Amino acid sequence: MKKVSILDVVEKSGVSLVTVSRVLNNSTTVREINRQKVLQAMKDLGYTPSSAARSLARGSTGLIGITLQTLGDTVFDGIIHAVNESLEAKGYFLALSIASPAQMDNSAVNHFLFQEDRVDGIILLSTFAEKEYVLELKRKKIPFVIIDNHIEDTKAITINVDNFLGGYEATKHLLNLGHTKIMHISGPELYLSARDRRRGYEQAMAEADLAPTVIMAEQFDIRCGFDSVKTCLEHGLKPTAVFAGEDGLALGAMDAFRDEGYHIPRDISIVGYDDQYFAKAIHPRLTTIRQPMEKLGQEAVRILLEMIDGSSKRSKSVCLTPALIVRESTAEWKEHT
Amino acid sequence: MKKVSILDVVEKSGVSLVTVSRVLNNSTTVREINRQKVLQAMKDLGYTPSSAARSLARGSTGLIGITLQTLGDTVFDGIIHAVNESLEAKGYFLALSIASPAQMDNSAVNHFLFQEDRVDGIILLSTFAEKEYVLELKRKKIPFVIIDNHIEDTKAITINVDNFLGGYEATKHLLNLGHTKIMHISGPELYLSARDRRRGYEQAMAEADLAPTVIMAEQFDIRCGFDSVKTCLEHGLKPTAVFAGEDGLALGAMDAFRDEGYHIPRDISIVGYDDQYFAKAIHPRLTTIRQPMEKLGQEAVRILLEMIDGSSKRSKSVCLTPALIVRESTAEWKEHT
DNA sequence: GTGAAAGCGCTAACAA
DNA sequence: TTGTTAGCGCTTTCAC
Numbered sequence: 001m002k003k004v005s006i007l008d009v010v011e012k013s014g015v016s017l018v019t020v021s022r023v024l025n026n027s028t029t030v031r032e033i034n035r036q037k038v039l040q041a042m043k044d045l046g047y048t049p050s051s052a053a054r055s056l057a058r059g060s061t062g063l064i065g066i067t068l069q070t071l072g073d074t075v076f077d078g079i080i081h082a083v084n085e086s087l088e089a090k091g092y093f094l095a096l097s098i099a100s101p102a103q104m105d106n107s108a109v110n111h112f113l114f115q116e117d118r119v120d121g122i123i124l125l126s127t128f129a130e131k132e133y134v135l136e137l138k139r140k141k142i143p144f145v146i147i148d149n150h151i152e153d154t155k156a157i158t159i160n161v162d163n164f165l166g167g168y169e170a171t172k173h174l175l176n177l178g179h180t181k182i183m184h185i186s187g188p189e190l191y192l193s194a195r196d197r198r199r200g201y202e203q204a205m206a207e208a209d210l211a212p213t214v215i216m217a218e219q220f221d222i223r224c225g226f227d228s229v230k231t232c233l234e235h236g237l238k239p240t241a242v243f244a245g246e247d248g249l250a251l252g253a254m255d256a257f258r259d260e261g262y263h264i265p266r267d268i269s270i271v272g273y274d275d276q277y278f279a280k281a282i283h284p285r286l287t288t289i290r291q292p293m294e295k296l297g298q299e300a301v302r303i304l305l306e307m308i309d310g311s312s313k314r315s316k317s318v319c320l321t322p323a324l325i326v327r328e329s330t331a332e333w334k335e336h337t
Numbered sequence: 338m339k340k341v342s343i344l345d346v347v348e349k350s351g352v353s354l355v356t357v358s359r360v361l362n363n364s365t366t367v368r369e370i371n372r373q374k375v376l377q378a379m380k381d382l383g384y385t386p387s388s389a390a391r392s393l394a395r396g397s398t399g400l401i402g403i404t405l406q407t408l409g410d411t412v413f414d415g416i417i418h419a420v421n422e423s424l425e426a427k428g429y430f431l432a433l434s435i436a437s438p439a440q441m442d443n444s445a446v447n448h449f450l451f452q453e454d455r456v457d458g459i460i461l462l463s464t465f466a467e468k469e470y471v472l473e474l475k476r477k478k479i480p481f482v483i484i485d486n487h488i489e490d491t492k493a494i495t496i497n498v499d500n501f502l503g504g505y506e507a508t509k510h511l512l513n514l515g516h517t518k519i520m521h522i523s524g525p526e527l528y529l530s531a532r533d534r535r536r537g538y539e540q541a542m543a544e545a546d547l548a549p550t551v552i553m554a555e556q557f558d559i560r561c562g563f564d565s566v567k568t569c570l571e572h573g574l575k576p577t578a579v580f581a582g583e584d585g586l587a588l589g590a591m592d593a594f595r596d597e598g599y600h601i602p603r604d605i606s607i608v609g610y611d612d613q614y615f616a617k618a619i620h621p622r623l624t625t626i627r628q629p630m631e632k633l634g635q636e637a638v639r640i641l642l643e644m645i646d647g648s649s650k651r652s653k654s655v656c657l658t659p660a661l662i663v664r665e666s667t668a669e670w671k672e673h674t
Numbered sequence: 675g676t677g678a679a680a681g682c683g684c685t686a687a688c689a690a
Numbered sequence: 691t692t693g694t695t696a697g698c699g700c701t702t703t704c705a706c
Contacts, residue, residue: 093449
């Protein structure tokens with residue numbers, strides 16, 4: 001009933017400890033007969049190597065950590081799955097770690113991934129404790145990259161999507177449909193992505209010689225989208241199109257307009273952002289900006305592993321391109337009564 | 338630039354290795370002066386203990402693993418946060434691991450949490466590879482519990498919510514409002530929870546001497562909810578109320594009814610399940626069944642830790658009670674033209 | 675191809 | 691209170 005160790009395998013198989021270790025590590029310098037003997041012994045004994053011992057002996061864990069706060073986001077979900085698969089292909093495992101809101105304060109210190117040498121590298125996914133994390137990770141000399149950073153010029157490697165371009169394209173799409181009264185619902189200032197998307201909107205409007213109208217939502221969520229539209233209508237604003245900084249906001253906005261008797265997209269066009277899972281499930285289907293989640297994850301892994309094995313001395317940050325997905329919530333603007 | 342180890346601390350602080358170790362483990366048998374000396378030396382050196390060495394030496398990792406497939410679910414999100422907090426309070430860390438759809442097949446074998454002795458215990462969160470996992474975990478003698486199991490009588494400790502009761506209560510609520518033509522949209526057979534919710538519905542209907550009408554959705558999602566209602570209406574079914582087995586289904590159903598000119602809740606009442614984050618954000622706000630996510634997480638941790646430290650020989654499965662949340666999507670039934 | 679020996683960094687008896 | 695002495699289970703030179 002006690003834990004079976006490599007020594008038991010040695011005994012059972014009749015070869016030396018070193019040979020067993022070699023089999024474990026797929027070394028080619030083991031005679032086939034011996035390999036079989038060892039494999040058989042392992043099987044019989046139900047042997048599994050001790051990861052602690054291996055990590056200790058070779059100085060690395062084969063684990064990559066990723067930190068996140070929310071689980072309820074299609075984009076993060078997609079990124080994480082991509083990371084997981086890329087990592088697997090490289091022989092690494094992924095350990096996620098959620099930062100509770102409560103941890104927000106002393107987060108960096110309490111984080112198990114950072115605590116000790118539990119992982120070989122870390123991916124920071126859109127964290128707000130970015131500054132502390134970066135400091136702590138640099139101090140501990142743990143290789144890391146950041147996906148979706150929020151600090152303007154972090155001194156770290158980042159993997160991002162061009163949110164400025166996304167905002168620009170979204171607005172441009174509306175402009176091309178003949179809209180001129182285009183309102184933007186922007187997410188919290190805290191998000192660099194929100195700020196960039198807004199800049200993109202403003203740029204597109206400026207280029208069209210149109211005055212921007214932006215409403216600041218307190219959160220990236222449905223309720224805020226709803227409230228934003230309601231207050232805007234109360235104030236007499238009559239946009240013919242809305243570019244929402246996130247799909248949740250867009251969904252809330254749609255709800256609100258419908259509540260006021262608007263038909264989408266006849267009376268109002270709506271563009272969201274992120275292509276959340278519900279975007280193509282609701283009615284009308286939401287036109288939105290999609291982030292290349294797979295690519296984001298893959299790039300993060302590629303760069304991080306480069307940093308770990310030191311193959312590339314000077315890794316560079318990456319900025320990817322988003323894509324406009326046109327669905328049914330936007331239409332050409334036709335004046336009507 | 339080389340890794341600083343406990344030996345460096347020993348040298349710098351002037352005390353013995355064991356004393357340093359004692360400080361590390363908060364042993365009370367260390368003179369305050371020495372403790373300070375050690376602490377100072379650690380700080381100066383920027384020392385952090387090696388988790389691999391610690392795990393190896395004491396035979397446990399202080400890590401608990403949890404497996405999941407989706408990140409986009411409010412209930413799972415809530416459970417995981419609760420688990421994380423409970424664990425933290427007990428000095429454990431939580432490592433999440435997602436099973437890619439691709440892993441579905443040979444999942445148990447490829448799972449890093451199971452692979453070696455990486456964790457002290459595992460929580461299986463609503464997995465479909467339940468059978469394989471259970472087998473593998475038992476073979477490896479890794480303590481584990483299952484939250485939201487899908488196999489009728491798993492030979493394992495489970496923490497669940499009474500889905501039968503939830504379905505019953507949801508239906509009862511509609512019945513109490515005077516509805517008699519109550520349709521149920523059920524989730525995939527694969528889910529034990531879906532089957533139980535349906536049984537609850539059927540029971541309630543039977544008690545009211547009403548014939549049940551159930552539509553099977555292929556997925557717990559918005560699109561399926563939409564399609565279910567559309568086909569049901571095409572077939573001439575005219576329910577006055579719908580109990581959807583999940584909020585996504587409910588949302589899709591609402592969309593479809595609205596699309597057909599129904600007003601909610603005047604013409605049709607809708608009850609969902611799970612109290613997803615959007616349930617109280619959409620319009621009208623969705624009446625639904627809420628699962629005690631915090632309690633689920635806490636209980637899972639409590640039982641798992643009991644199993645690990647062996648304090649309780651015979652842990653028992655737990656079944657918790659869901660709660661009906663009445664909001665605006667349901668109303669008393671009044672005949673009208 | 676194979677094996678003996680020397681760690682990896684820490685904890686846990688056991689004495690002192 | 692503190693230190694000595696063994697390991698924990700595996701990988702990795704370096705000879706054979």
